[in-house]
Amino acid sequence: MGTLTEEIFSRRMGRPVHAGEIVVAPVDYAMAHDVTGPLAIEAFRKLDVPLWDPERVIMVFDHILPANTVASAGLHKIVRDFADEYGVTHVFQEGICHQLMVEKGFIRPGGIVVGADSHSTTYGALGCFSAGFGSTDIAVTFATGRTWFRIPETIRINLRGALPPGIFPKDLALKVIRMLGAEGANYLAVEWGGEAVAAMRVDERLTLANLTVDFGGKAGLCEPDEQTRLYLGDAAVVDLHPVGPEYRSVIEVDAEALQPQIACPPAIDNVQDLSVVEGTELDEVFVGSCANGRIEDLAIVADYFRGRQVSPRTRTIVVPASKAIYMEALARGYIQTFMEAGALVMNAGCGPCLGRQHGVLGPGERALSTSNRNYAGRMGSAQAEIYLANPAVAAASALAGMIADPRGIN
Amino acid sequence: MARIFKFGDGISTDAIIPGRYNVTTDPAALGKACFIEARPDFSATVQSGDVIVAGRNFGCGSSREHAPMAIKAAGVQAVVARSFARIFYRNATNIGLPVIQCDAIYDAVGDGDPVSIDIRSGGIDANGKMFQGETPGPVAVAIMEAGTLVDLIKTRGWAAIEEVS
Ligand code: SF4
Numbered sequence: 001m002g003t004l005t006e007e008i009f010s011r012r013m014g015r016p017v018h019a020g021e022i023v024v025a026p027v028d029y030a031m032a033h034d035v036t037g038p039l040a041i042e043a044f045r046k047l048d049v050p051l052w053d054p055e056r057v058i059m060v061f062d063h064i065l066p067a068n069t070v071a072s073a074g075l076h077k078i079v080r081d082f083a084d085e086y087g088v089t090h091v092f093q094e095g096i097c098h099q100l101m102v103e104k105g106f107i108r109p110g111g112i113v114v115g116a117d118s119h120s121t122t123y124g125a126l127g128c129f130s131a132g133f134g135s136t137d138i139a140v141t142f143a144t145g146r147t148w149f150r151i152p153e154t155i156r157i158n159l160r161g162a163l164p165p166g167i168f169p170k171d172l173a174l175k176v177i178r179m180l181g182a183e184g185a186n187y188l189a190v191e192w193g194g195e196a197v198a199a200m201r202v203d204e205r206l207t208l209a210n211l212t213v214d215f216g217g218k219a220g221l222c223e224p225d226e227q228t229r230l231y232l233g234d235a236a237v238v239d240l241h242p243v244g245p246e247y248r249s250v251i252e253v254d255a256e257a258l259q260p261q262i263a264c265p266p267a268i269d270n271v272q273d274l275s276v277v278e279g280t281e282l283d284e285v286f287v288g289s290c291a292n293g294r295i296e297d298l299a300i301v302a303d304y305f306r307g308r309q310v311s312p313r314t315r316t317i318v319v320p321a322s323k324a325i326y327m328e329a330l331a332r333g334y335i336q337t338f339m340e341a342g343a344l345v346m347n348a349g350c351g352p353c354l355g356r357q358h359g360v361l362g363p364g365e366r367a368l369s370t371s372n373r374n375y376a377g378r379m380g381s382a383q384a385e386i387y388l389a390n391p392a393v394a395a396a397s398a399l400a401g402m403i404a405d406p407r408g409i410n
Numbered sequence: 411m412a413r414i415f416k417f418g419d420g421i422s423t424d425a426i427i428p429g430r431y432n433v434t435t436d437p438a439a440l441g442k443a444c445f446i447e448a449r450p451d452f453s454a455t456v457q458s459g460d461v462i463v464a465g466r467n468f469g470c471g472s473s474r475e476h477a478p479m480a481i482k483a484a485g486v487q488a489v490v491a492r493s494f495a496r497i498f499y500r501n502a503t504n505i506g507l508p509v510i511q512c513d514a515i516y517d518a519v520g521d522g523d524p525v526s527i528d529i530r531s532g533g534i535d536a537n538g539k540m541f542q543g544e545t546p547g548p549v550a551v552a553i554m555e556a557g558t559l560v561d562l563i564k565t566r567g568w569a570a571i572e573e574v575s
Contacts, residue, residue: 022549022575024568038435039475046560064433071433078435118473118497134475134501136559143563148549148571182420183467187496216467218496267420354429354472375422375471382428382447 003154003245004221005189008110008129019153019246028111030141031058033097034065036116036134038078043139052145054087058106060097065349068357095322095348098122098290102206103324109224110238114138114147119290119372121213125205126232127224127240129189132213152218153248155185158194161256166407168300169204170292170370170390172196173211174261175253178271186216188248196255197222202231203294210291214268214372262403263388266376274393277403282368284361285316285398286379287343287391289353289371293321295328297370297391302334304395304409305341311401316343317359319351343398355379361386368403370394412459412487414536415452416521419465423477423498426469432476440476441483458485461525463536465491465516469498478502488527490534490543492516503550504559510534510543529554548574 001007001016009017012025032040037059044051051057059079067073083091092100098119101107109127114120116138123130133147141147159172177184192208200208205222212220222228229237260274287293287301298320310316318338320326326348329335338345344358352359353371361367361380367387369379374386387403396406431443445452462468462481468491469477478501481489488508502509508529515534518541519525525536532543546554552570556562562570 022547022571024572024575035429035432036473036475039479042435043560047564063429069433075433075435116473118471132473132497134473134478134497134504136475136504137500140559140563144568146568148568148575150547150549182470183493183495186467186493216470216495355424356429356433360430373422373424373471375424377428377447378422378424382425 001243003189003242003247004127004191004223004240005129005152005154005219007240007243008112009149009151011110012112017151019151021151022148023151024146024148025112026146027114027141029056029058029106029113030138031060031097031101031120032116032135032138033063034061034076034079035063036138038075039135040116040139040142041078041082043136044142047139047143049143051086051142055089056145057088057142058090058101059083059088060100061093062096062349063354064357065093065347096290096293096350098210099293099321102126103322108236109228110240114141118213119210121217121220122206122210122290124212124219124221125202125209126228127221129219129221131218152187152189154189154191154245156191156193156247156250158250158252159192159196160194160252160254161196162199163196163255164258166392167255167258167260168390168392169200169207171258171261172253172255173208174263174271174388175258176251177211177215177263177269178261179251180215182267182269183216185212187218189219189221190217191242192220192222198225200227201296202227203296206294207291211372260390260393260405262393263374265374265385265387268374274405277387278405280387280403281366282314282397282402283365284359284367285314285394286352286359286367286369286371287317287394288319288321288351290321291372292370292391293319293325295325298325298329298334300391301395302337304392304399304406305337305343308341308399310342310398314398314401316398317346317352318343319346320348323348352379368394368397411524412461412526414461414463414519414521414523414525415456416519417462417464420467420470421464422471423469423474424471426477427474427480432474437479437483440480444480444484453484456484456486459487460485461487461527462489463515463519464489466493468494470495473497473501475501475505478505478507482507488529490515503553506558512541512543515541
């Protein structure tokens with residue numbers, strides 16, 4: 001009985017579990033990356049015990065890839081040495097951790113997964129309870145296979161109607177953030193439902209679950225259904241629904257009335273309709289990240305770029321979220337399209353999203369990004385400005401050199 | 411006497427320690443870079459025992475534990491905020507940086523005001539006025555008593571948390 005979260009934890013604990021309870025629960029996998037991993041490893045070594053399970057610990061090099069300074073190479077070495085010493089089998093350097101967790105088959109409906117990265121909420125798109133933690137919590141899971149949870153109450157968000165052409169899940173997520181504010185779901189789980197979600201492919205749901213943490217959510221879940229089966233195959237999908245759930249609140253959003261939404265600097269909840277900021281000149285456009293770096297996102301951008309040139313005053317950077325996506329984009333000709341249009345294409349990983357490698361912003365510069373964070377200083381100088389948008393707006397803006405409406409372009 | 415460093419709403423972990431400065435696990439280096447762009451004089455002026463008082467959603471954004479580490483290493487005794495982002499609150503508690511949720515203090519104090527805090531009770535004496543912070547949850551109390559999460563699990567295992575749940 002209960003919300004998706006309560007259902008998942010009740011099954012895991014073998015007894016009814018309700019919001020507000022504190023449980024110590026076994027998890028399926030624990031993930032860390034090249035920035036949070038080293039601190040987790042240091043804390044783990046202090047515990048002075050064997051690794052819980054070398055096959056359930058996942059290490060990803062993605063935030064700084066390949067290493068760009070002696071210091072970052074040092075961080076990578078800490079992770080590699082740990083993986084060698086403890087026989088960690090799942091070590092990846094082929095894309096963003098969250099995309100790989102999903103692609104590599106670690107995520108199952110009904111599962112519980114923890115990650116040393118805030119956007120670990122992403123896996124909720126498949127009906128898995130997943131949340132972000134800091135390095136010390138993850139270290140303790142490395143040691144014991146468990147962590148403690150305060151079972152969160154849930155906000156149910158029903159996205160009504162069908163998405164109009166030119167409107168994407170990113171717009172829905174930003175609209176919800178606009179309505180609820182940057183801490184609207186702090187300490188709470190979010191269930192994404194309604195007709196618009198039922199009609200979405202899994203890649204689109206990943207965007208919703210991803211952005212859940214950006215308004216404070218501990219987890220962002222979608223009910224597993226036919227789309228989940230299409231993505232994972234029948235065998236992997238258990239029957240999982242909210243049963244007589246009691247929600248903290250229920251929010252209804254009309255998808256049909258939506259305009260493209262732009263998160264304006266310097267906060268995720270400073271959201272405006274596109275028309276308000278149209279014409280804002282841009283120094284950089286970034287297409288990628290765990291929010292919108294998937295093949296379907298690249299397809300949208302390639303459609304706009306085909307036979308056109310990006311503005312010479314704007315550097316346009318495209319970063320596929322994973323190697324698999326990169327190779328699919330190669331096979332479909334998107335990479336050639338991006339390069340012919342004048343965009344820079346970088347290796348799969350986090351790219352410029354966190355301002356530590358290629359594509360750093362200088363003082364007074366302005367960027368539009370398909371990622372999920374626009375805090376001052378996020379992508380470089382604290383005097384730079386970041387706008388967040390859907391991939392179609394990013395494409396149109398790259399072509400125009402300023403924030404532009406894609407809906408008028410064929 | 412300890413002084414207050416006051417910050418506004420929505421202070422992100424990117425403001426506390428930007429991504430370019432957390433390419434290390436060394437607390438001293440993190441402490442030096444604490445608020446390096448948001449408030450460049452912070453690490454040079456903060457003194458051991460000083461207190462951060464902030465608005466809503468302190469520590470939002472990235473889960474980087476470098477953020478509470480940087481604040482702690484800079485010498486800050488405790489962070490008092492109107493509200494905290496969940497992961498930051500948990501990270502700070504896990505590494506032994508006291509975090510106290512208190513709404514009333516925010517509008518009543520300014521930068522540089524004298525302050526003293528009783529971490530155990532959550533009582534805050536600032537500008538001659540008393541404020542009461544919210545009581546932390548049972549797990550946070552257990553961790554605080556042990557010092558850090560690593561200390562708690564190392565000495566008592568999960569039983570320490572199962573007991574209070
Ligand atoms: S793409 Fe950006 S938001 Fe996603 S994991 Fe990497 S740094 Fe974090």
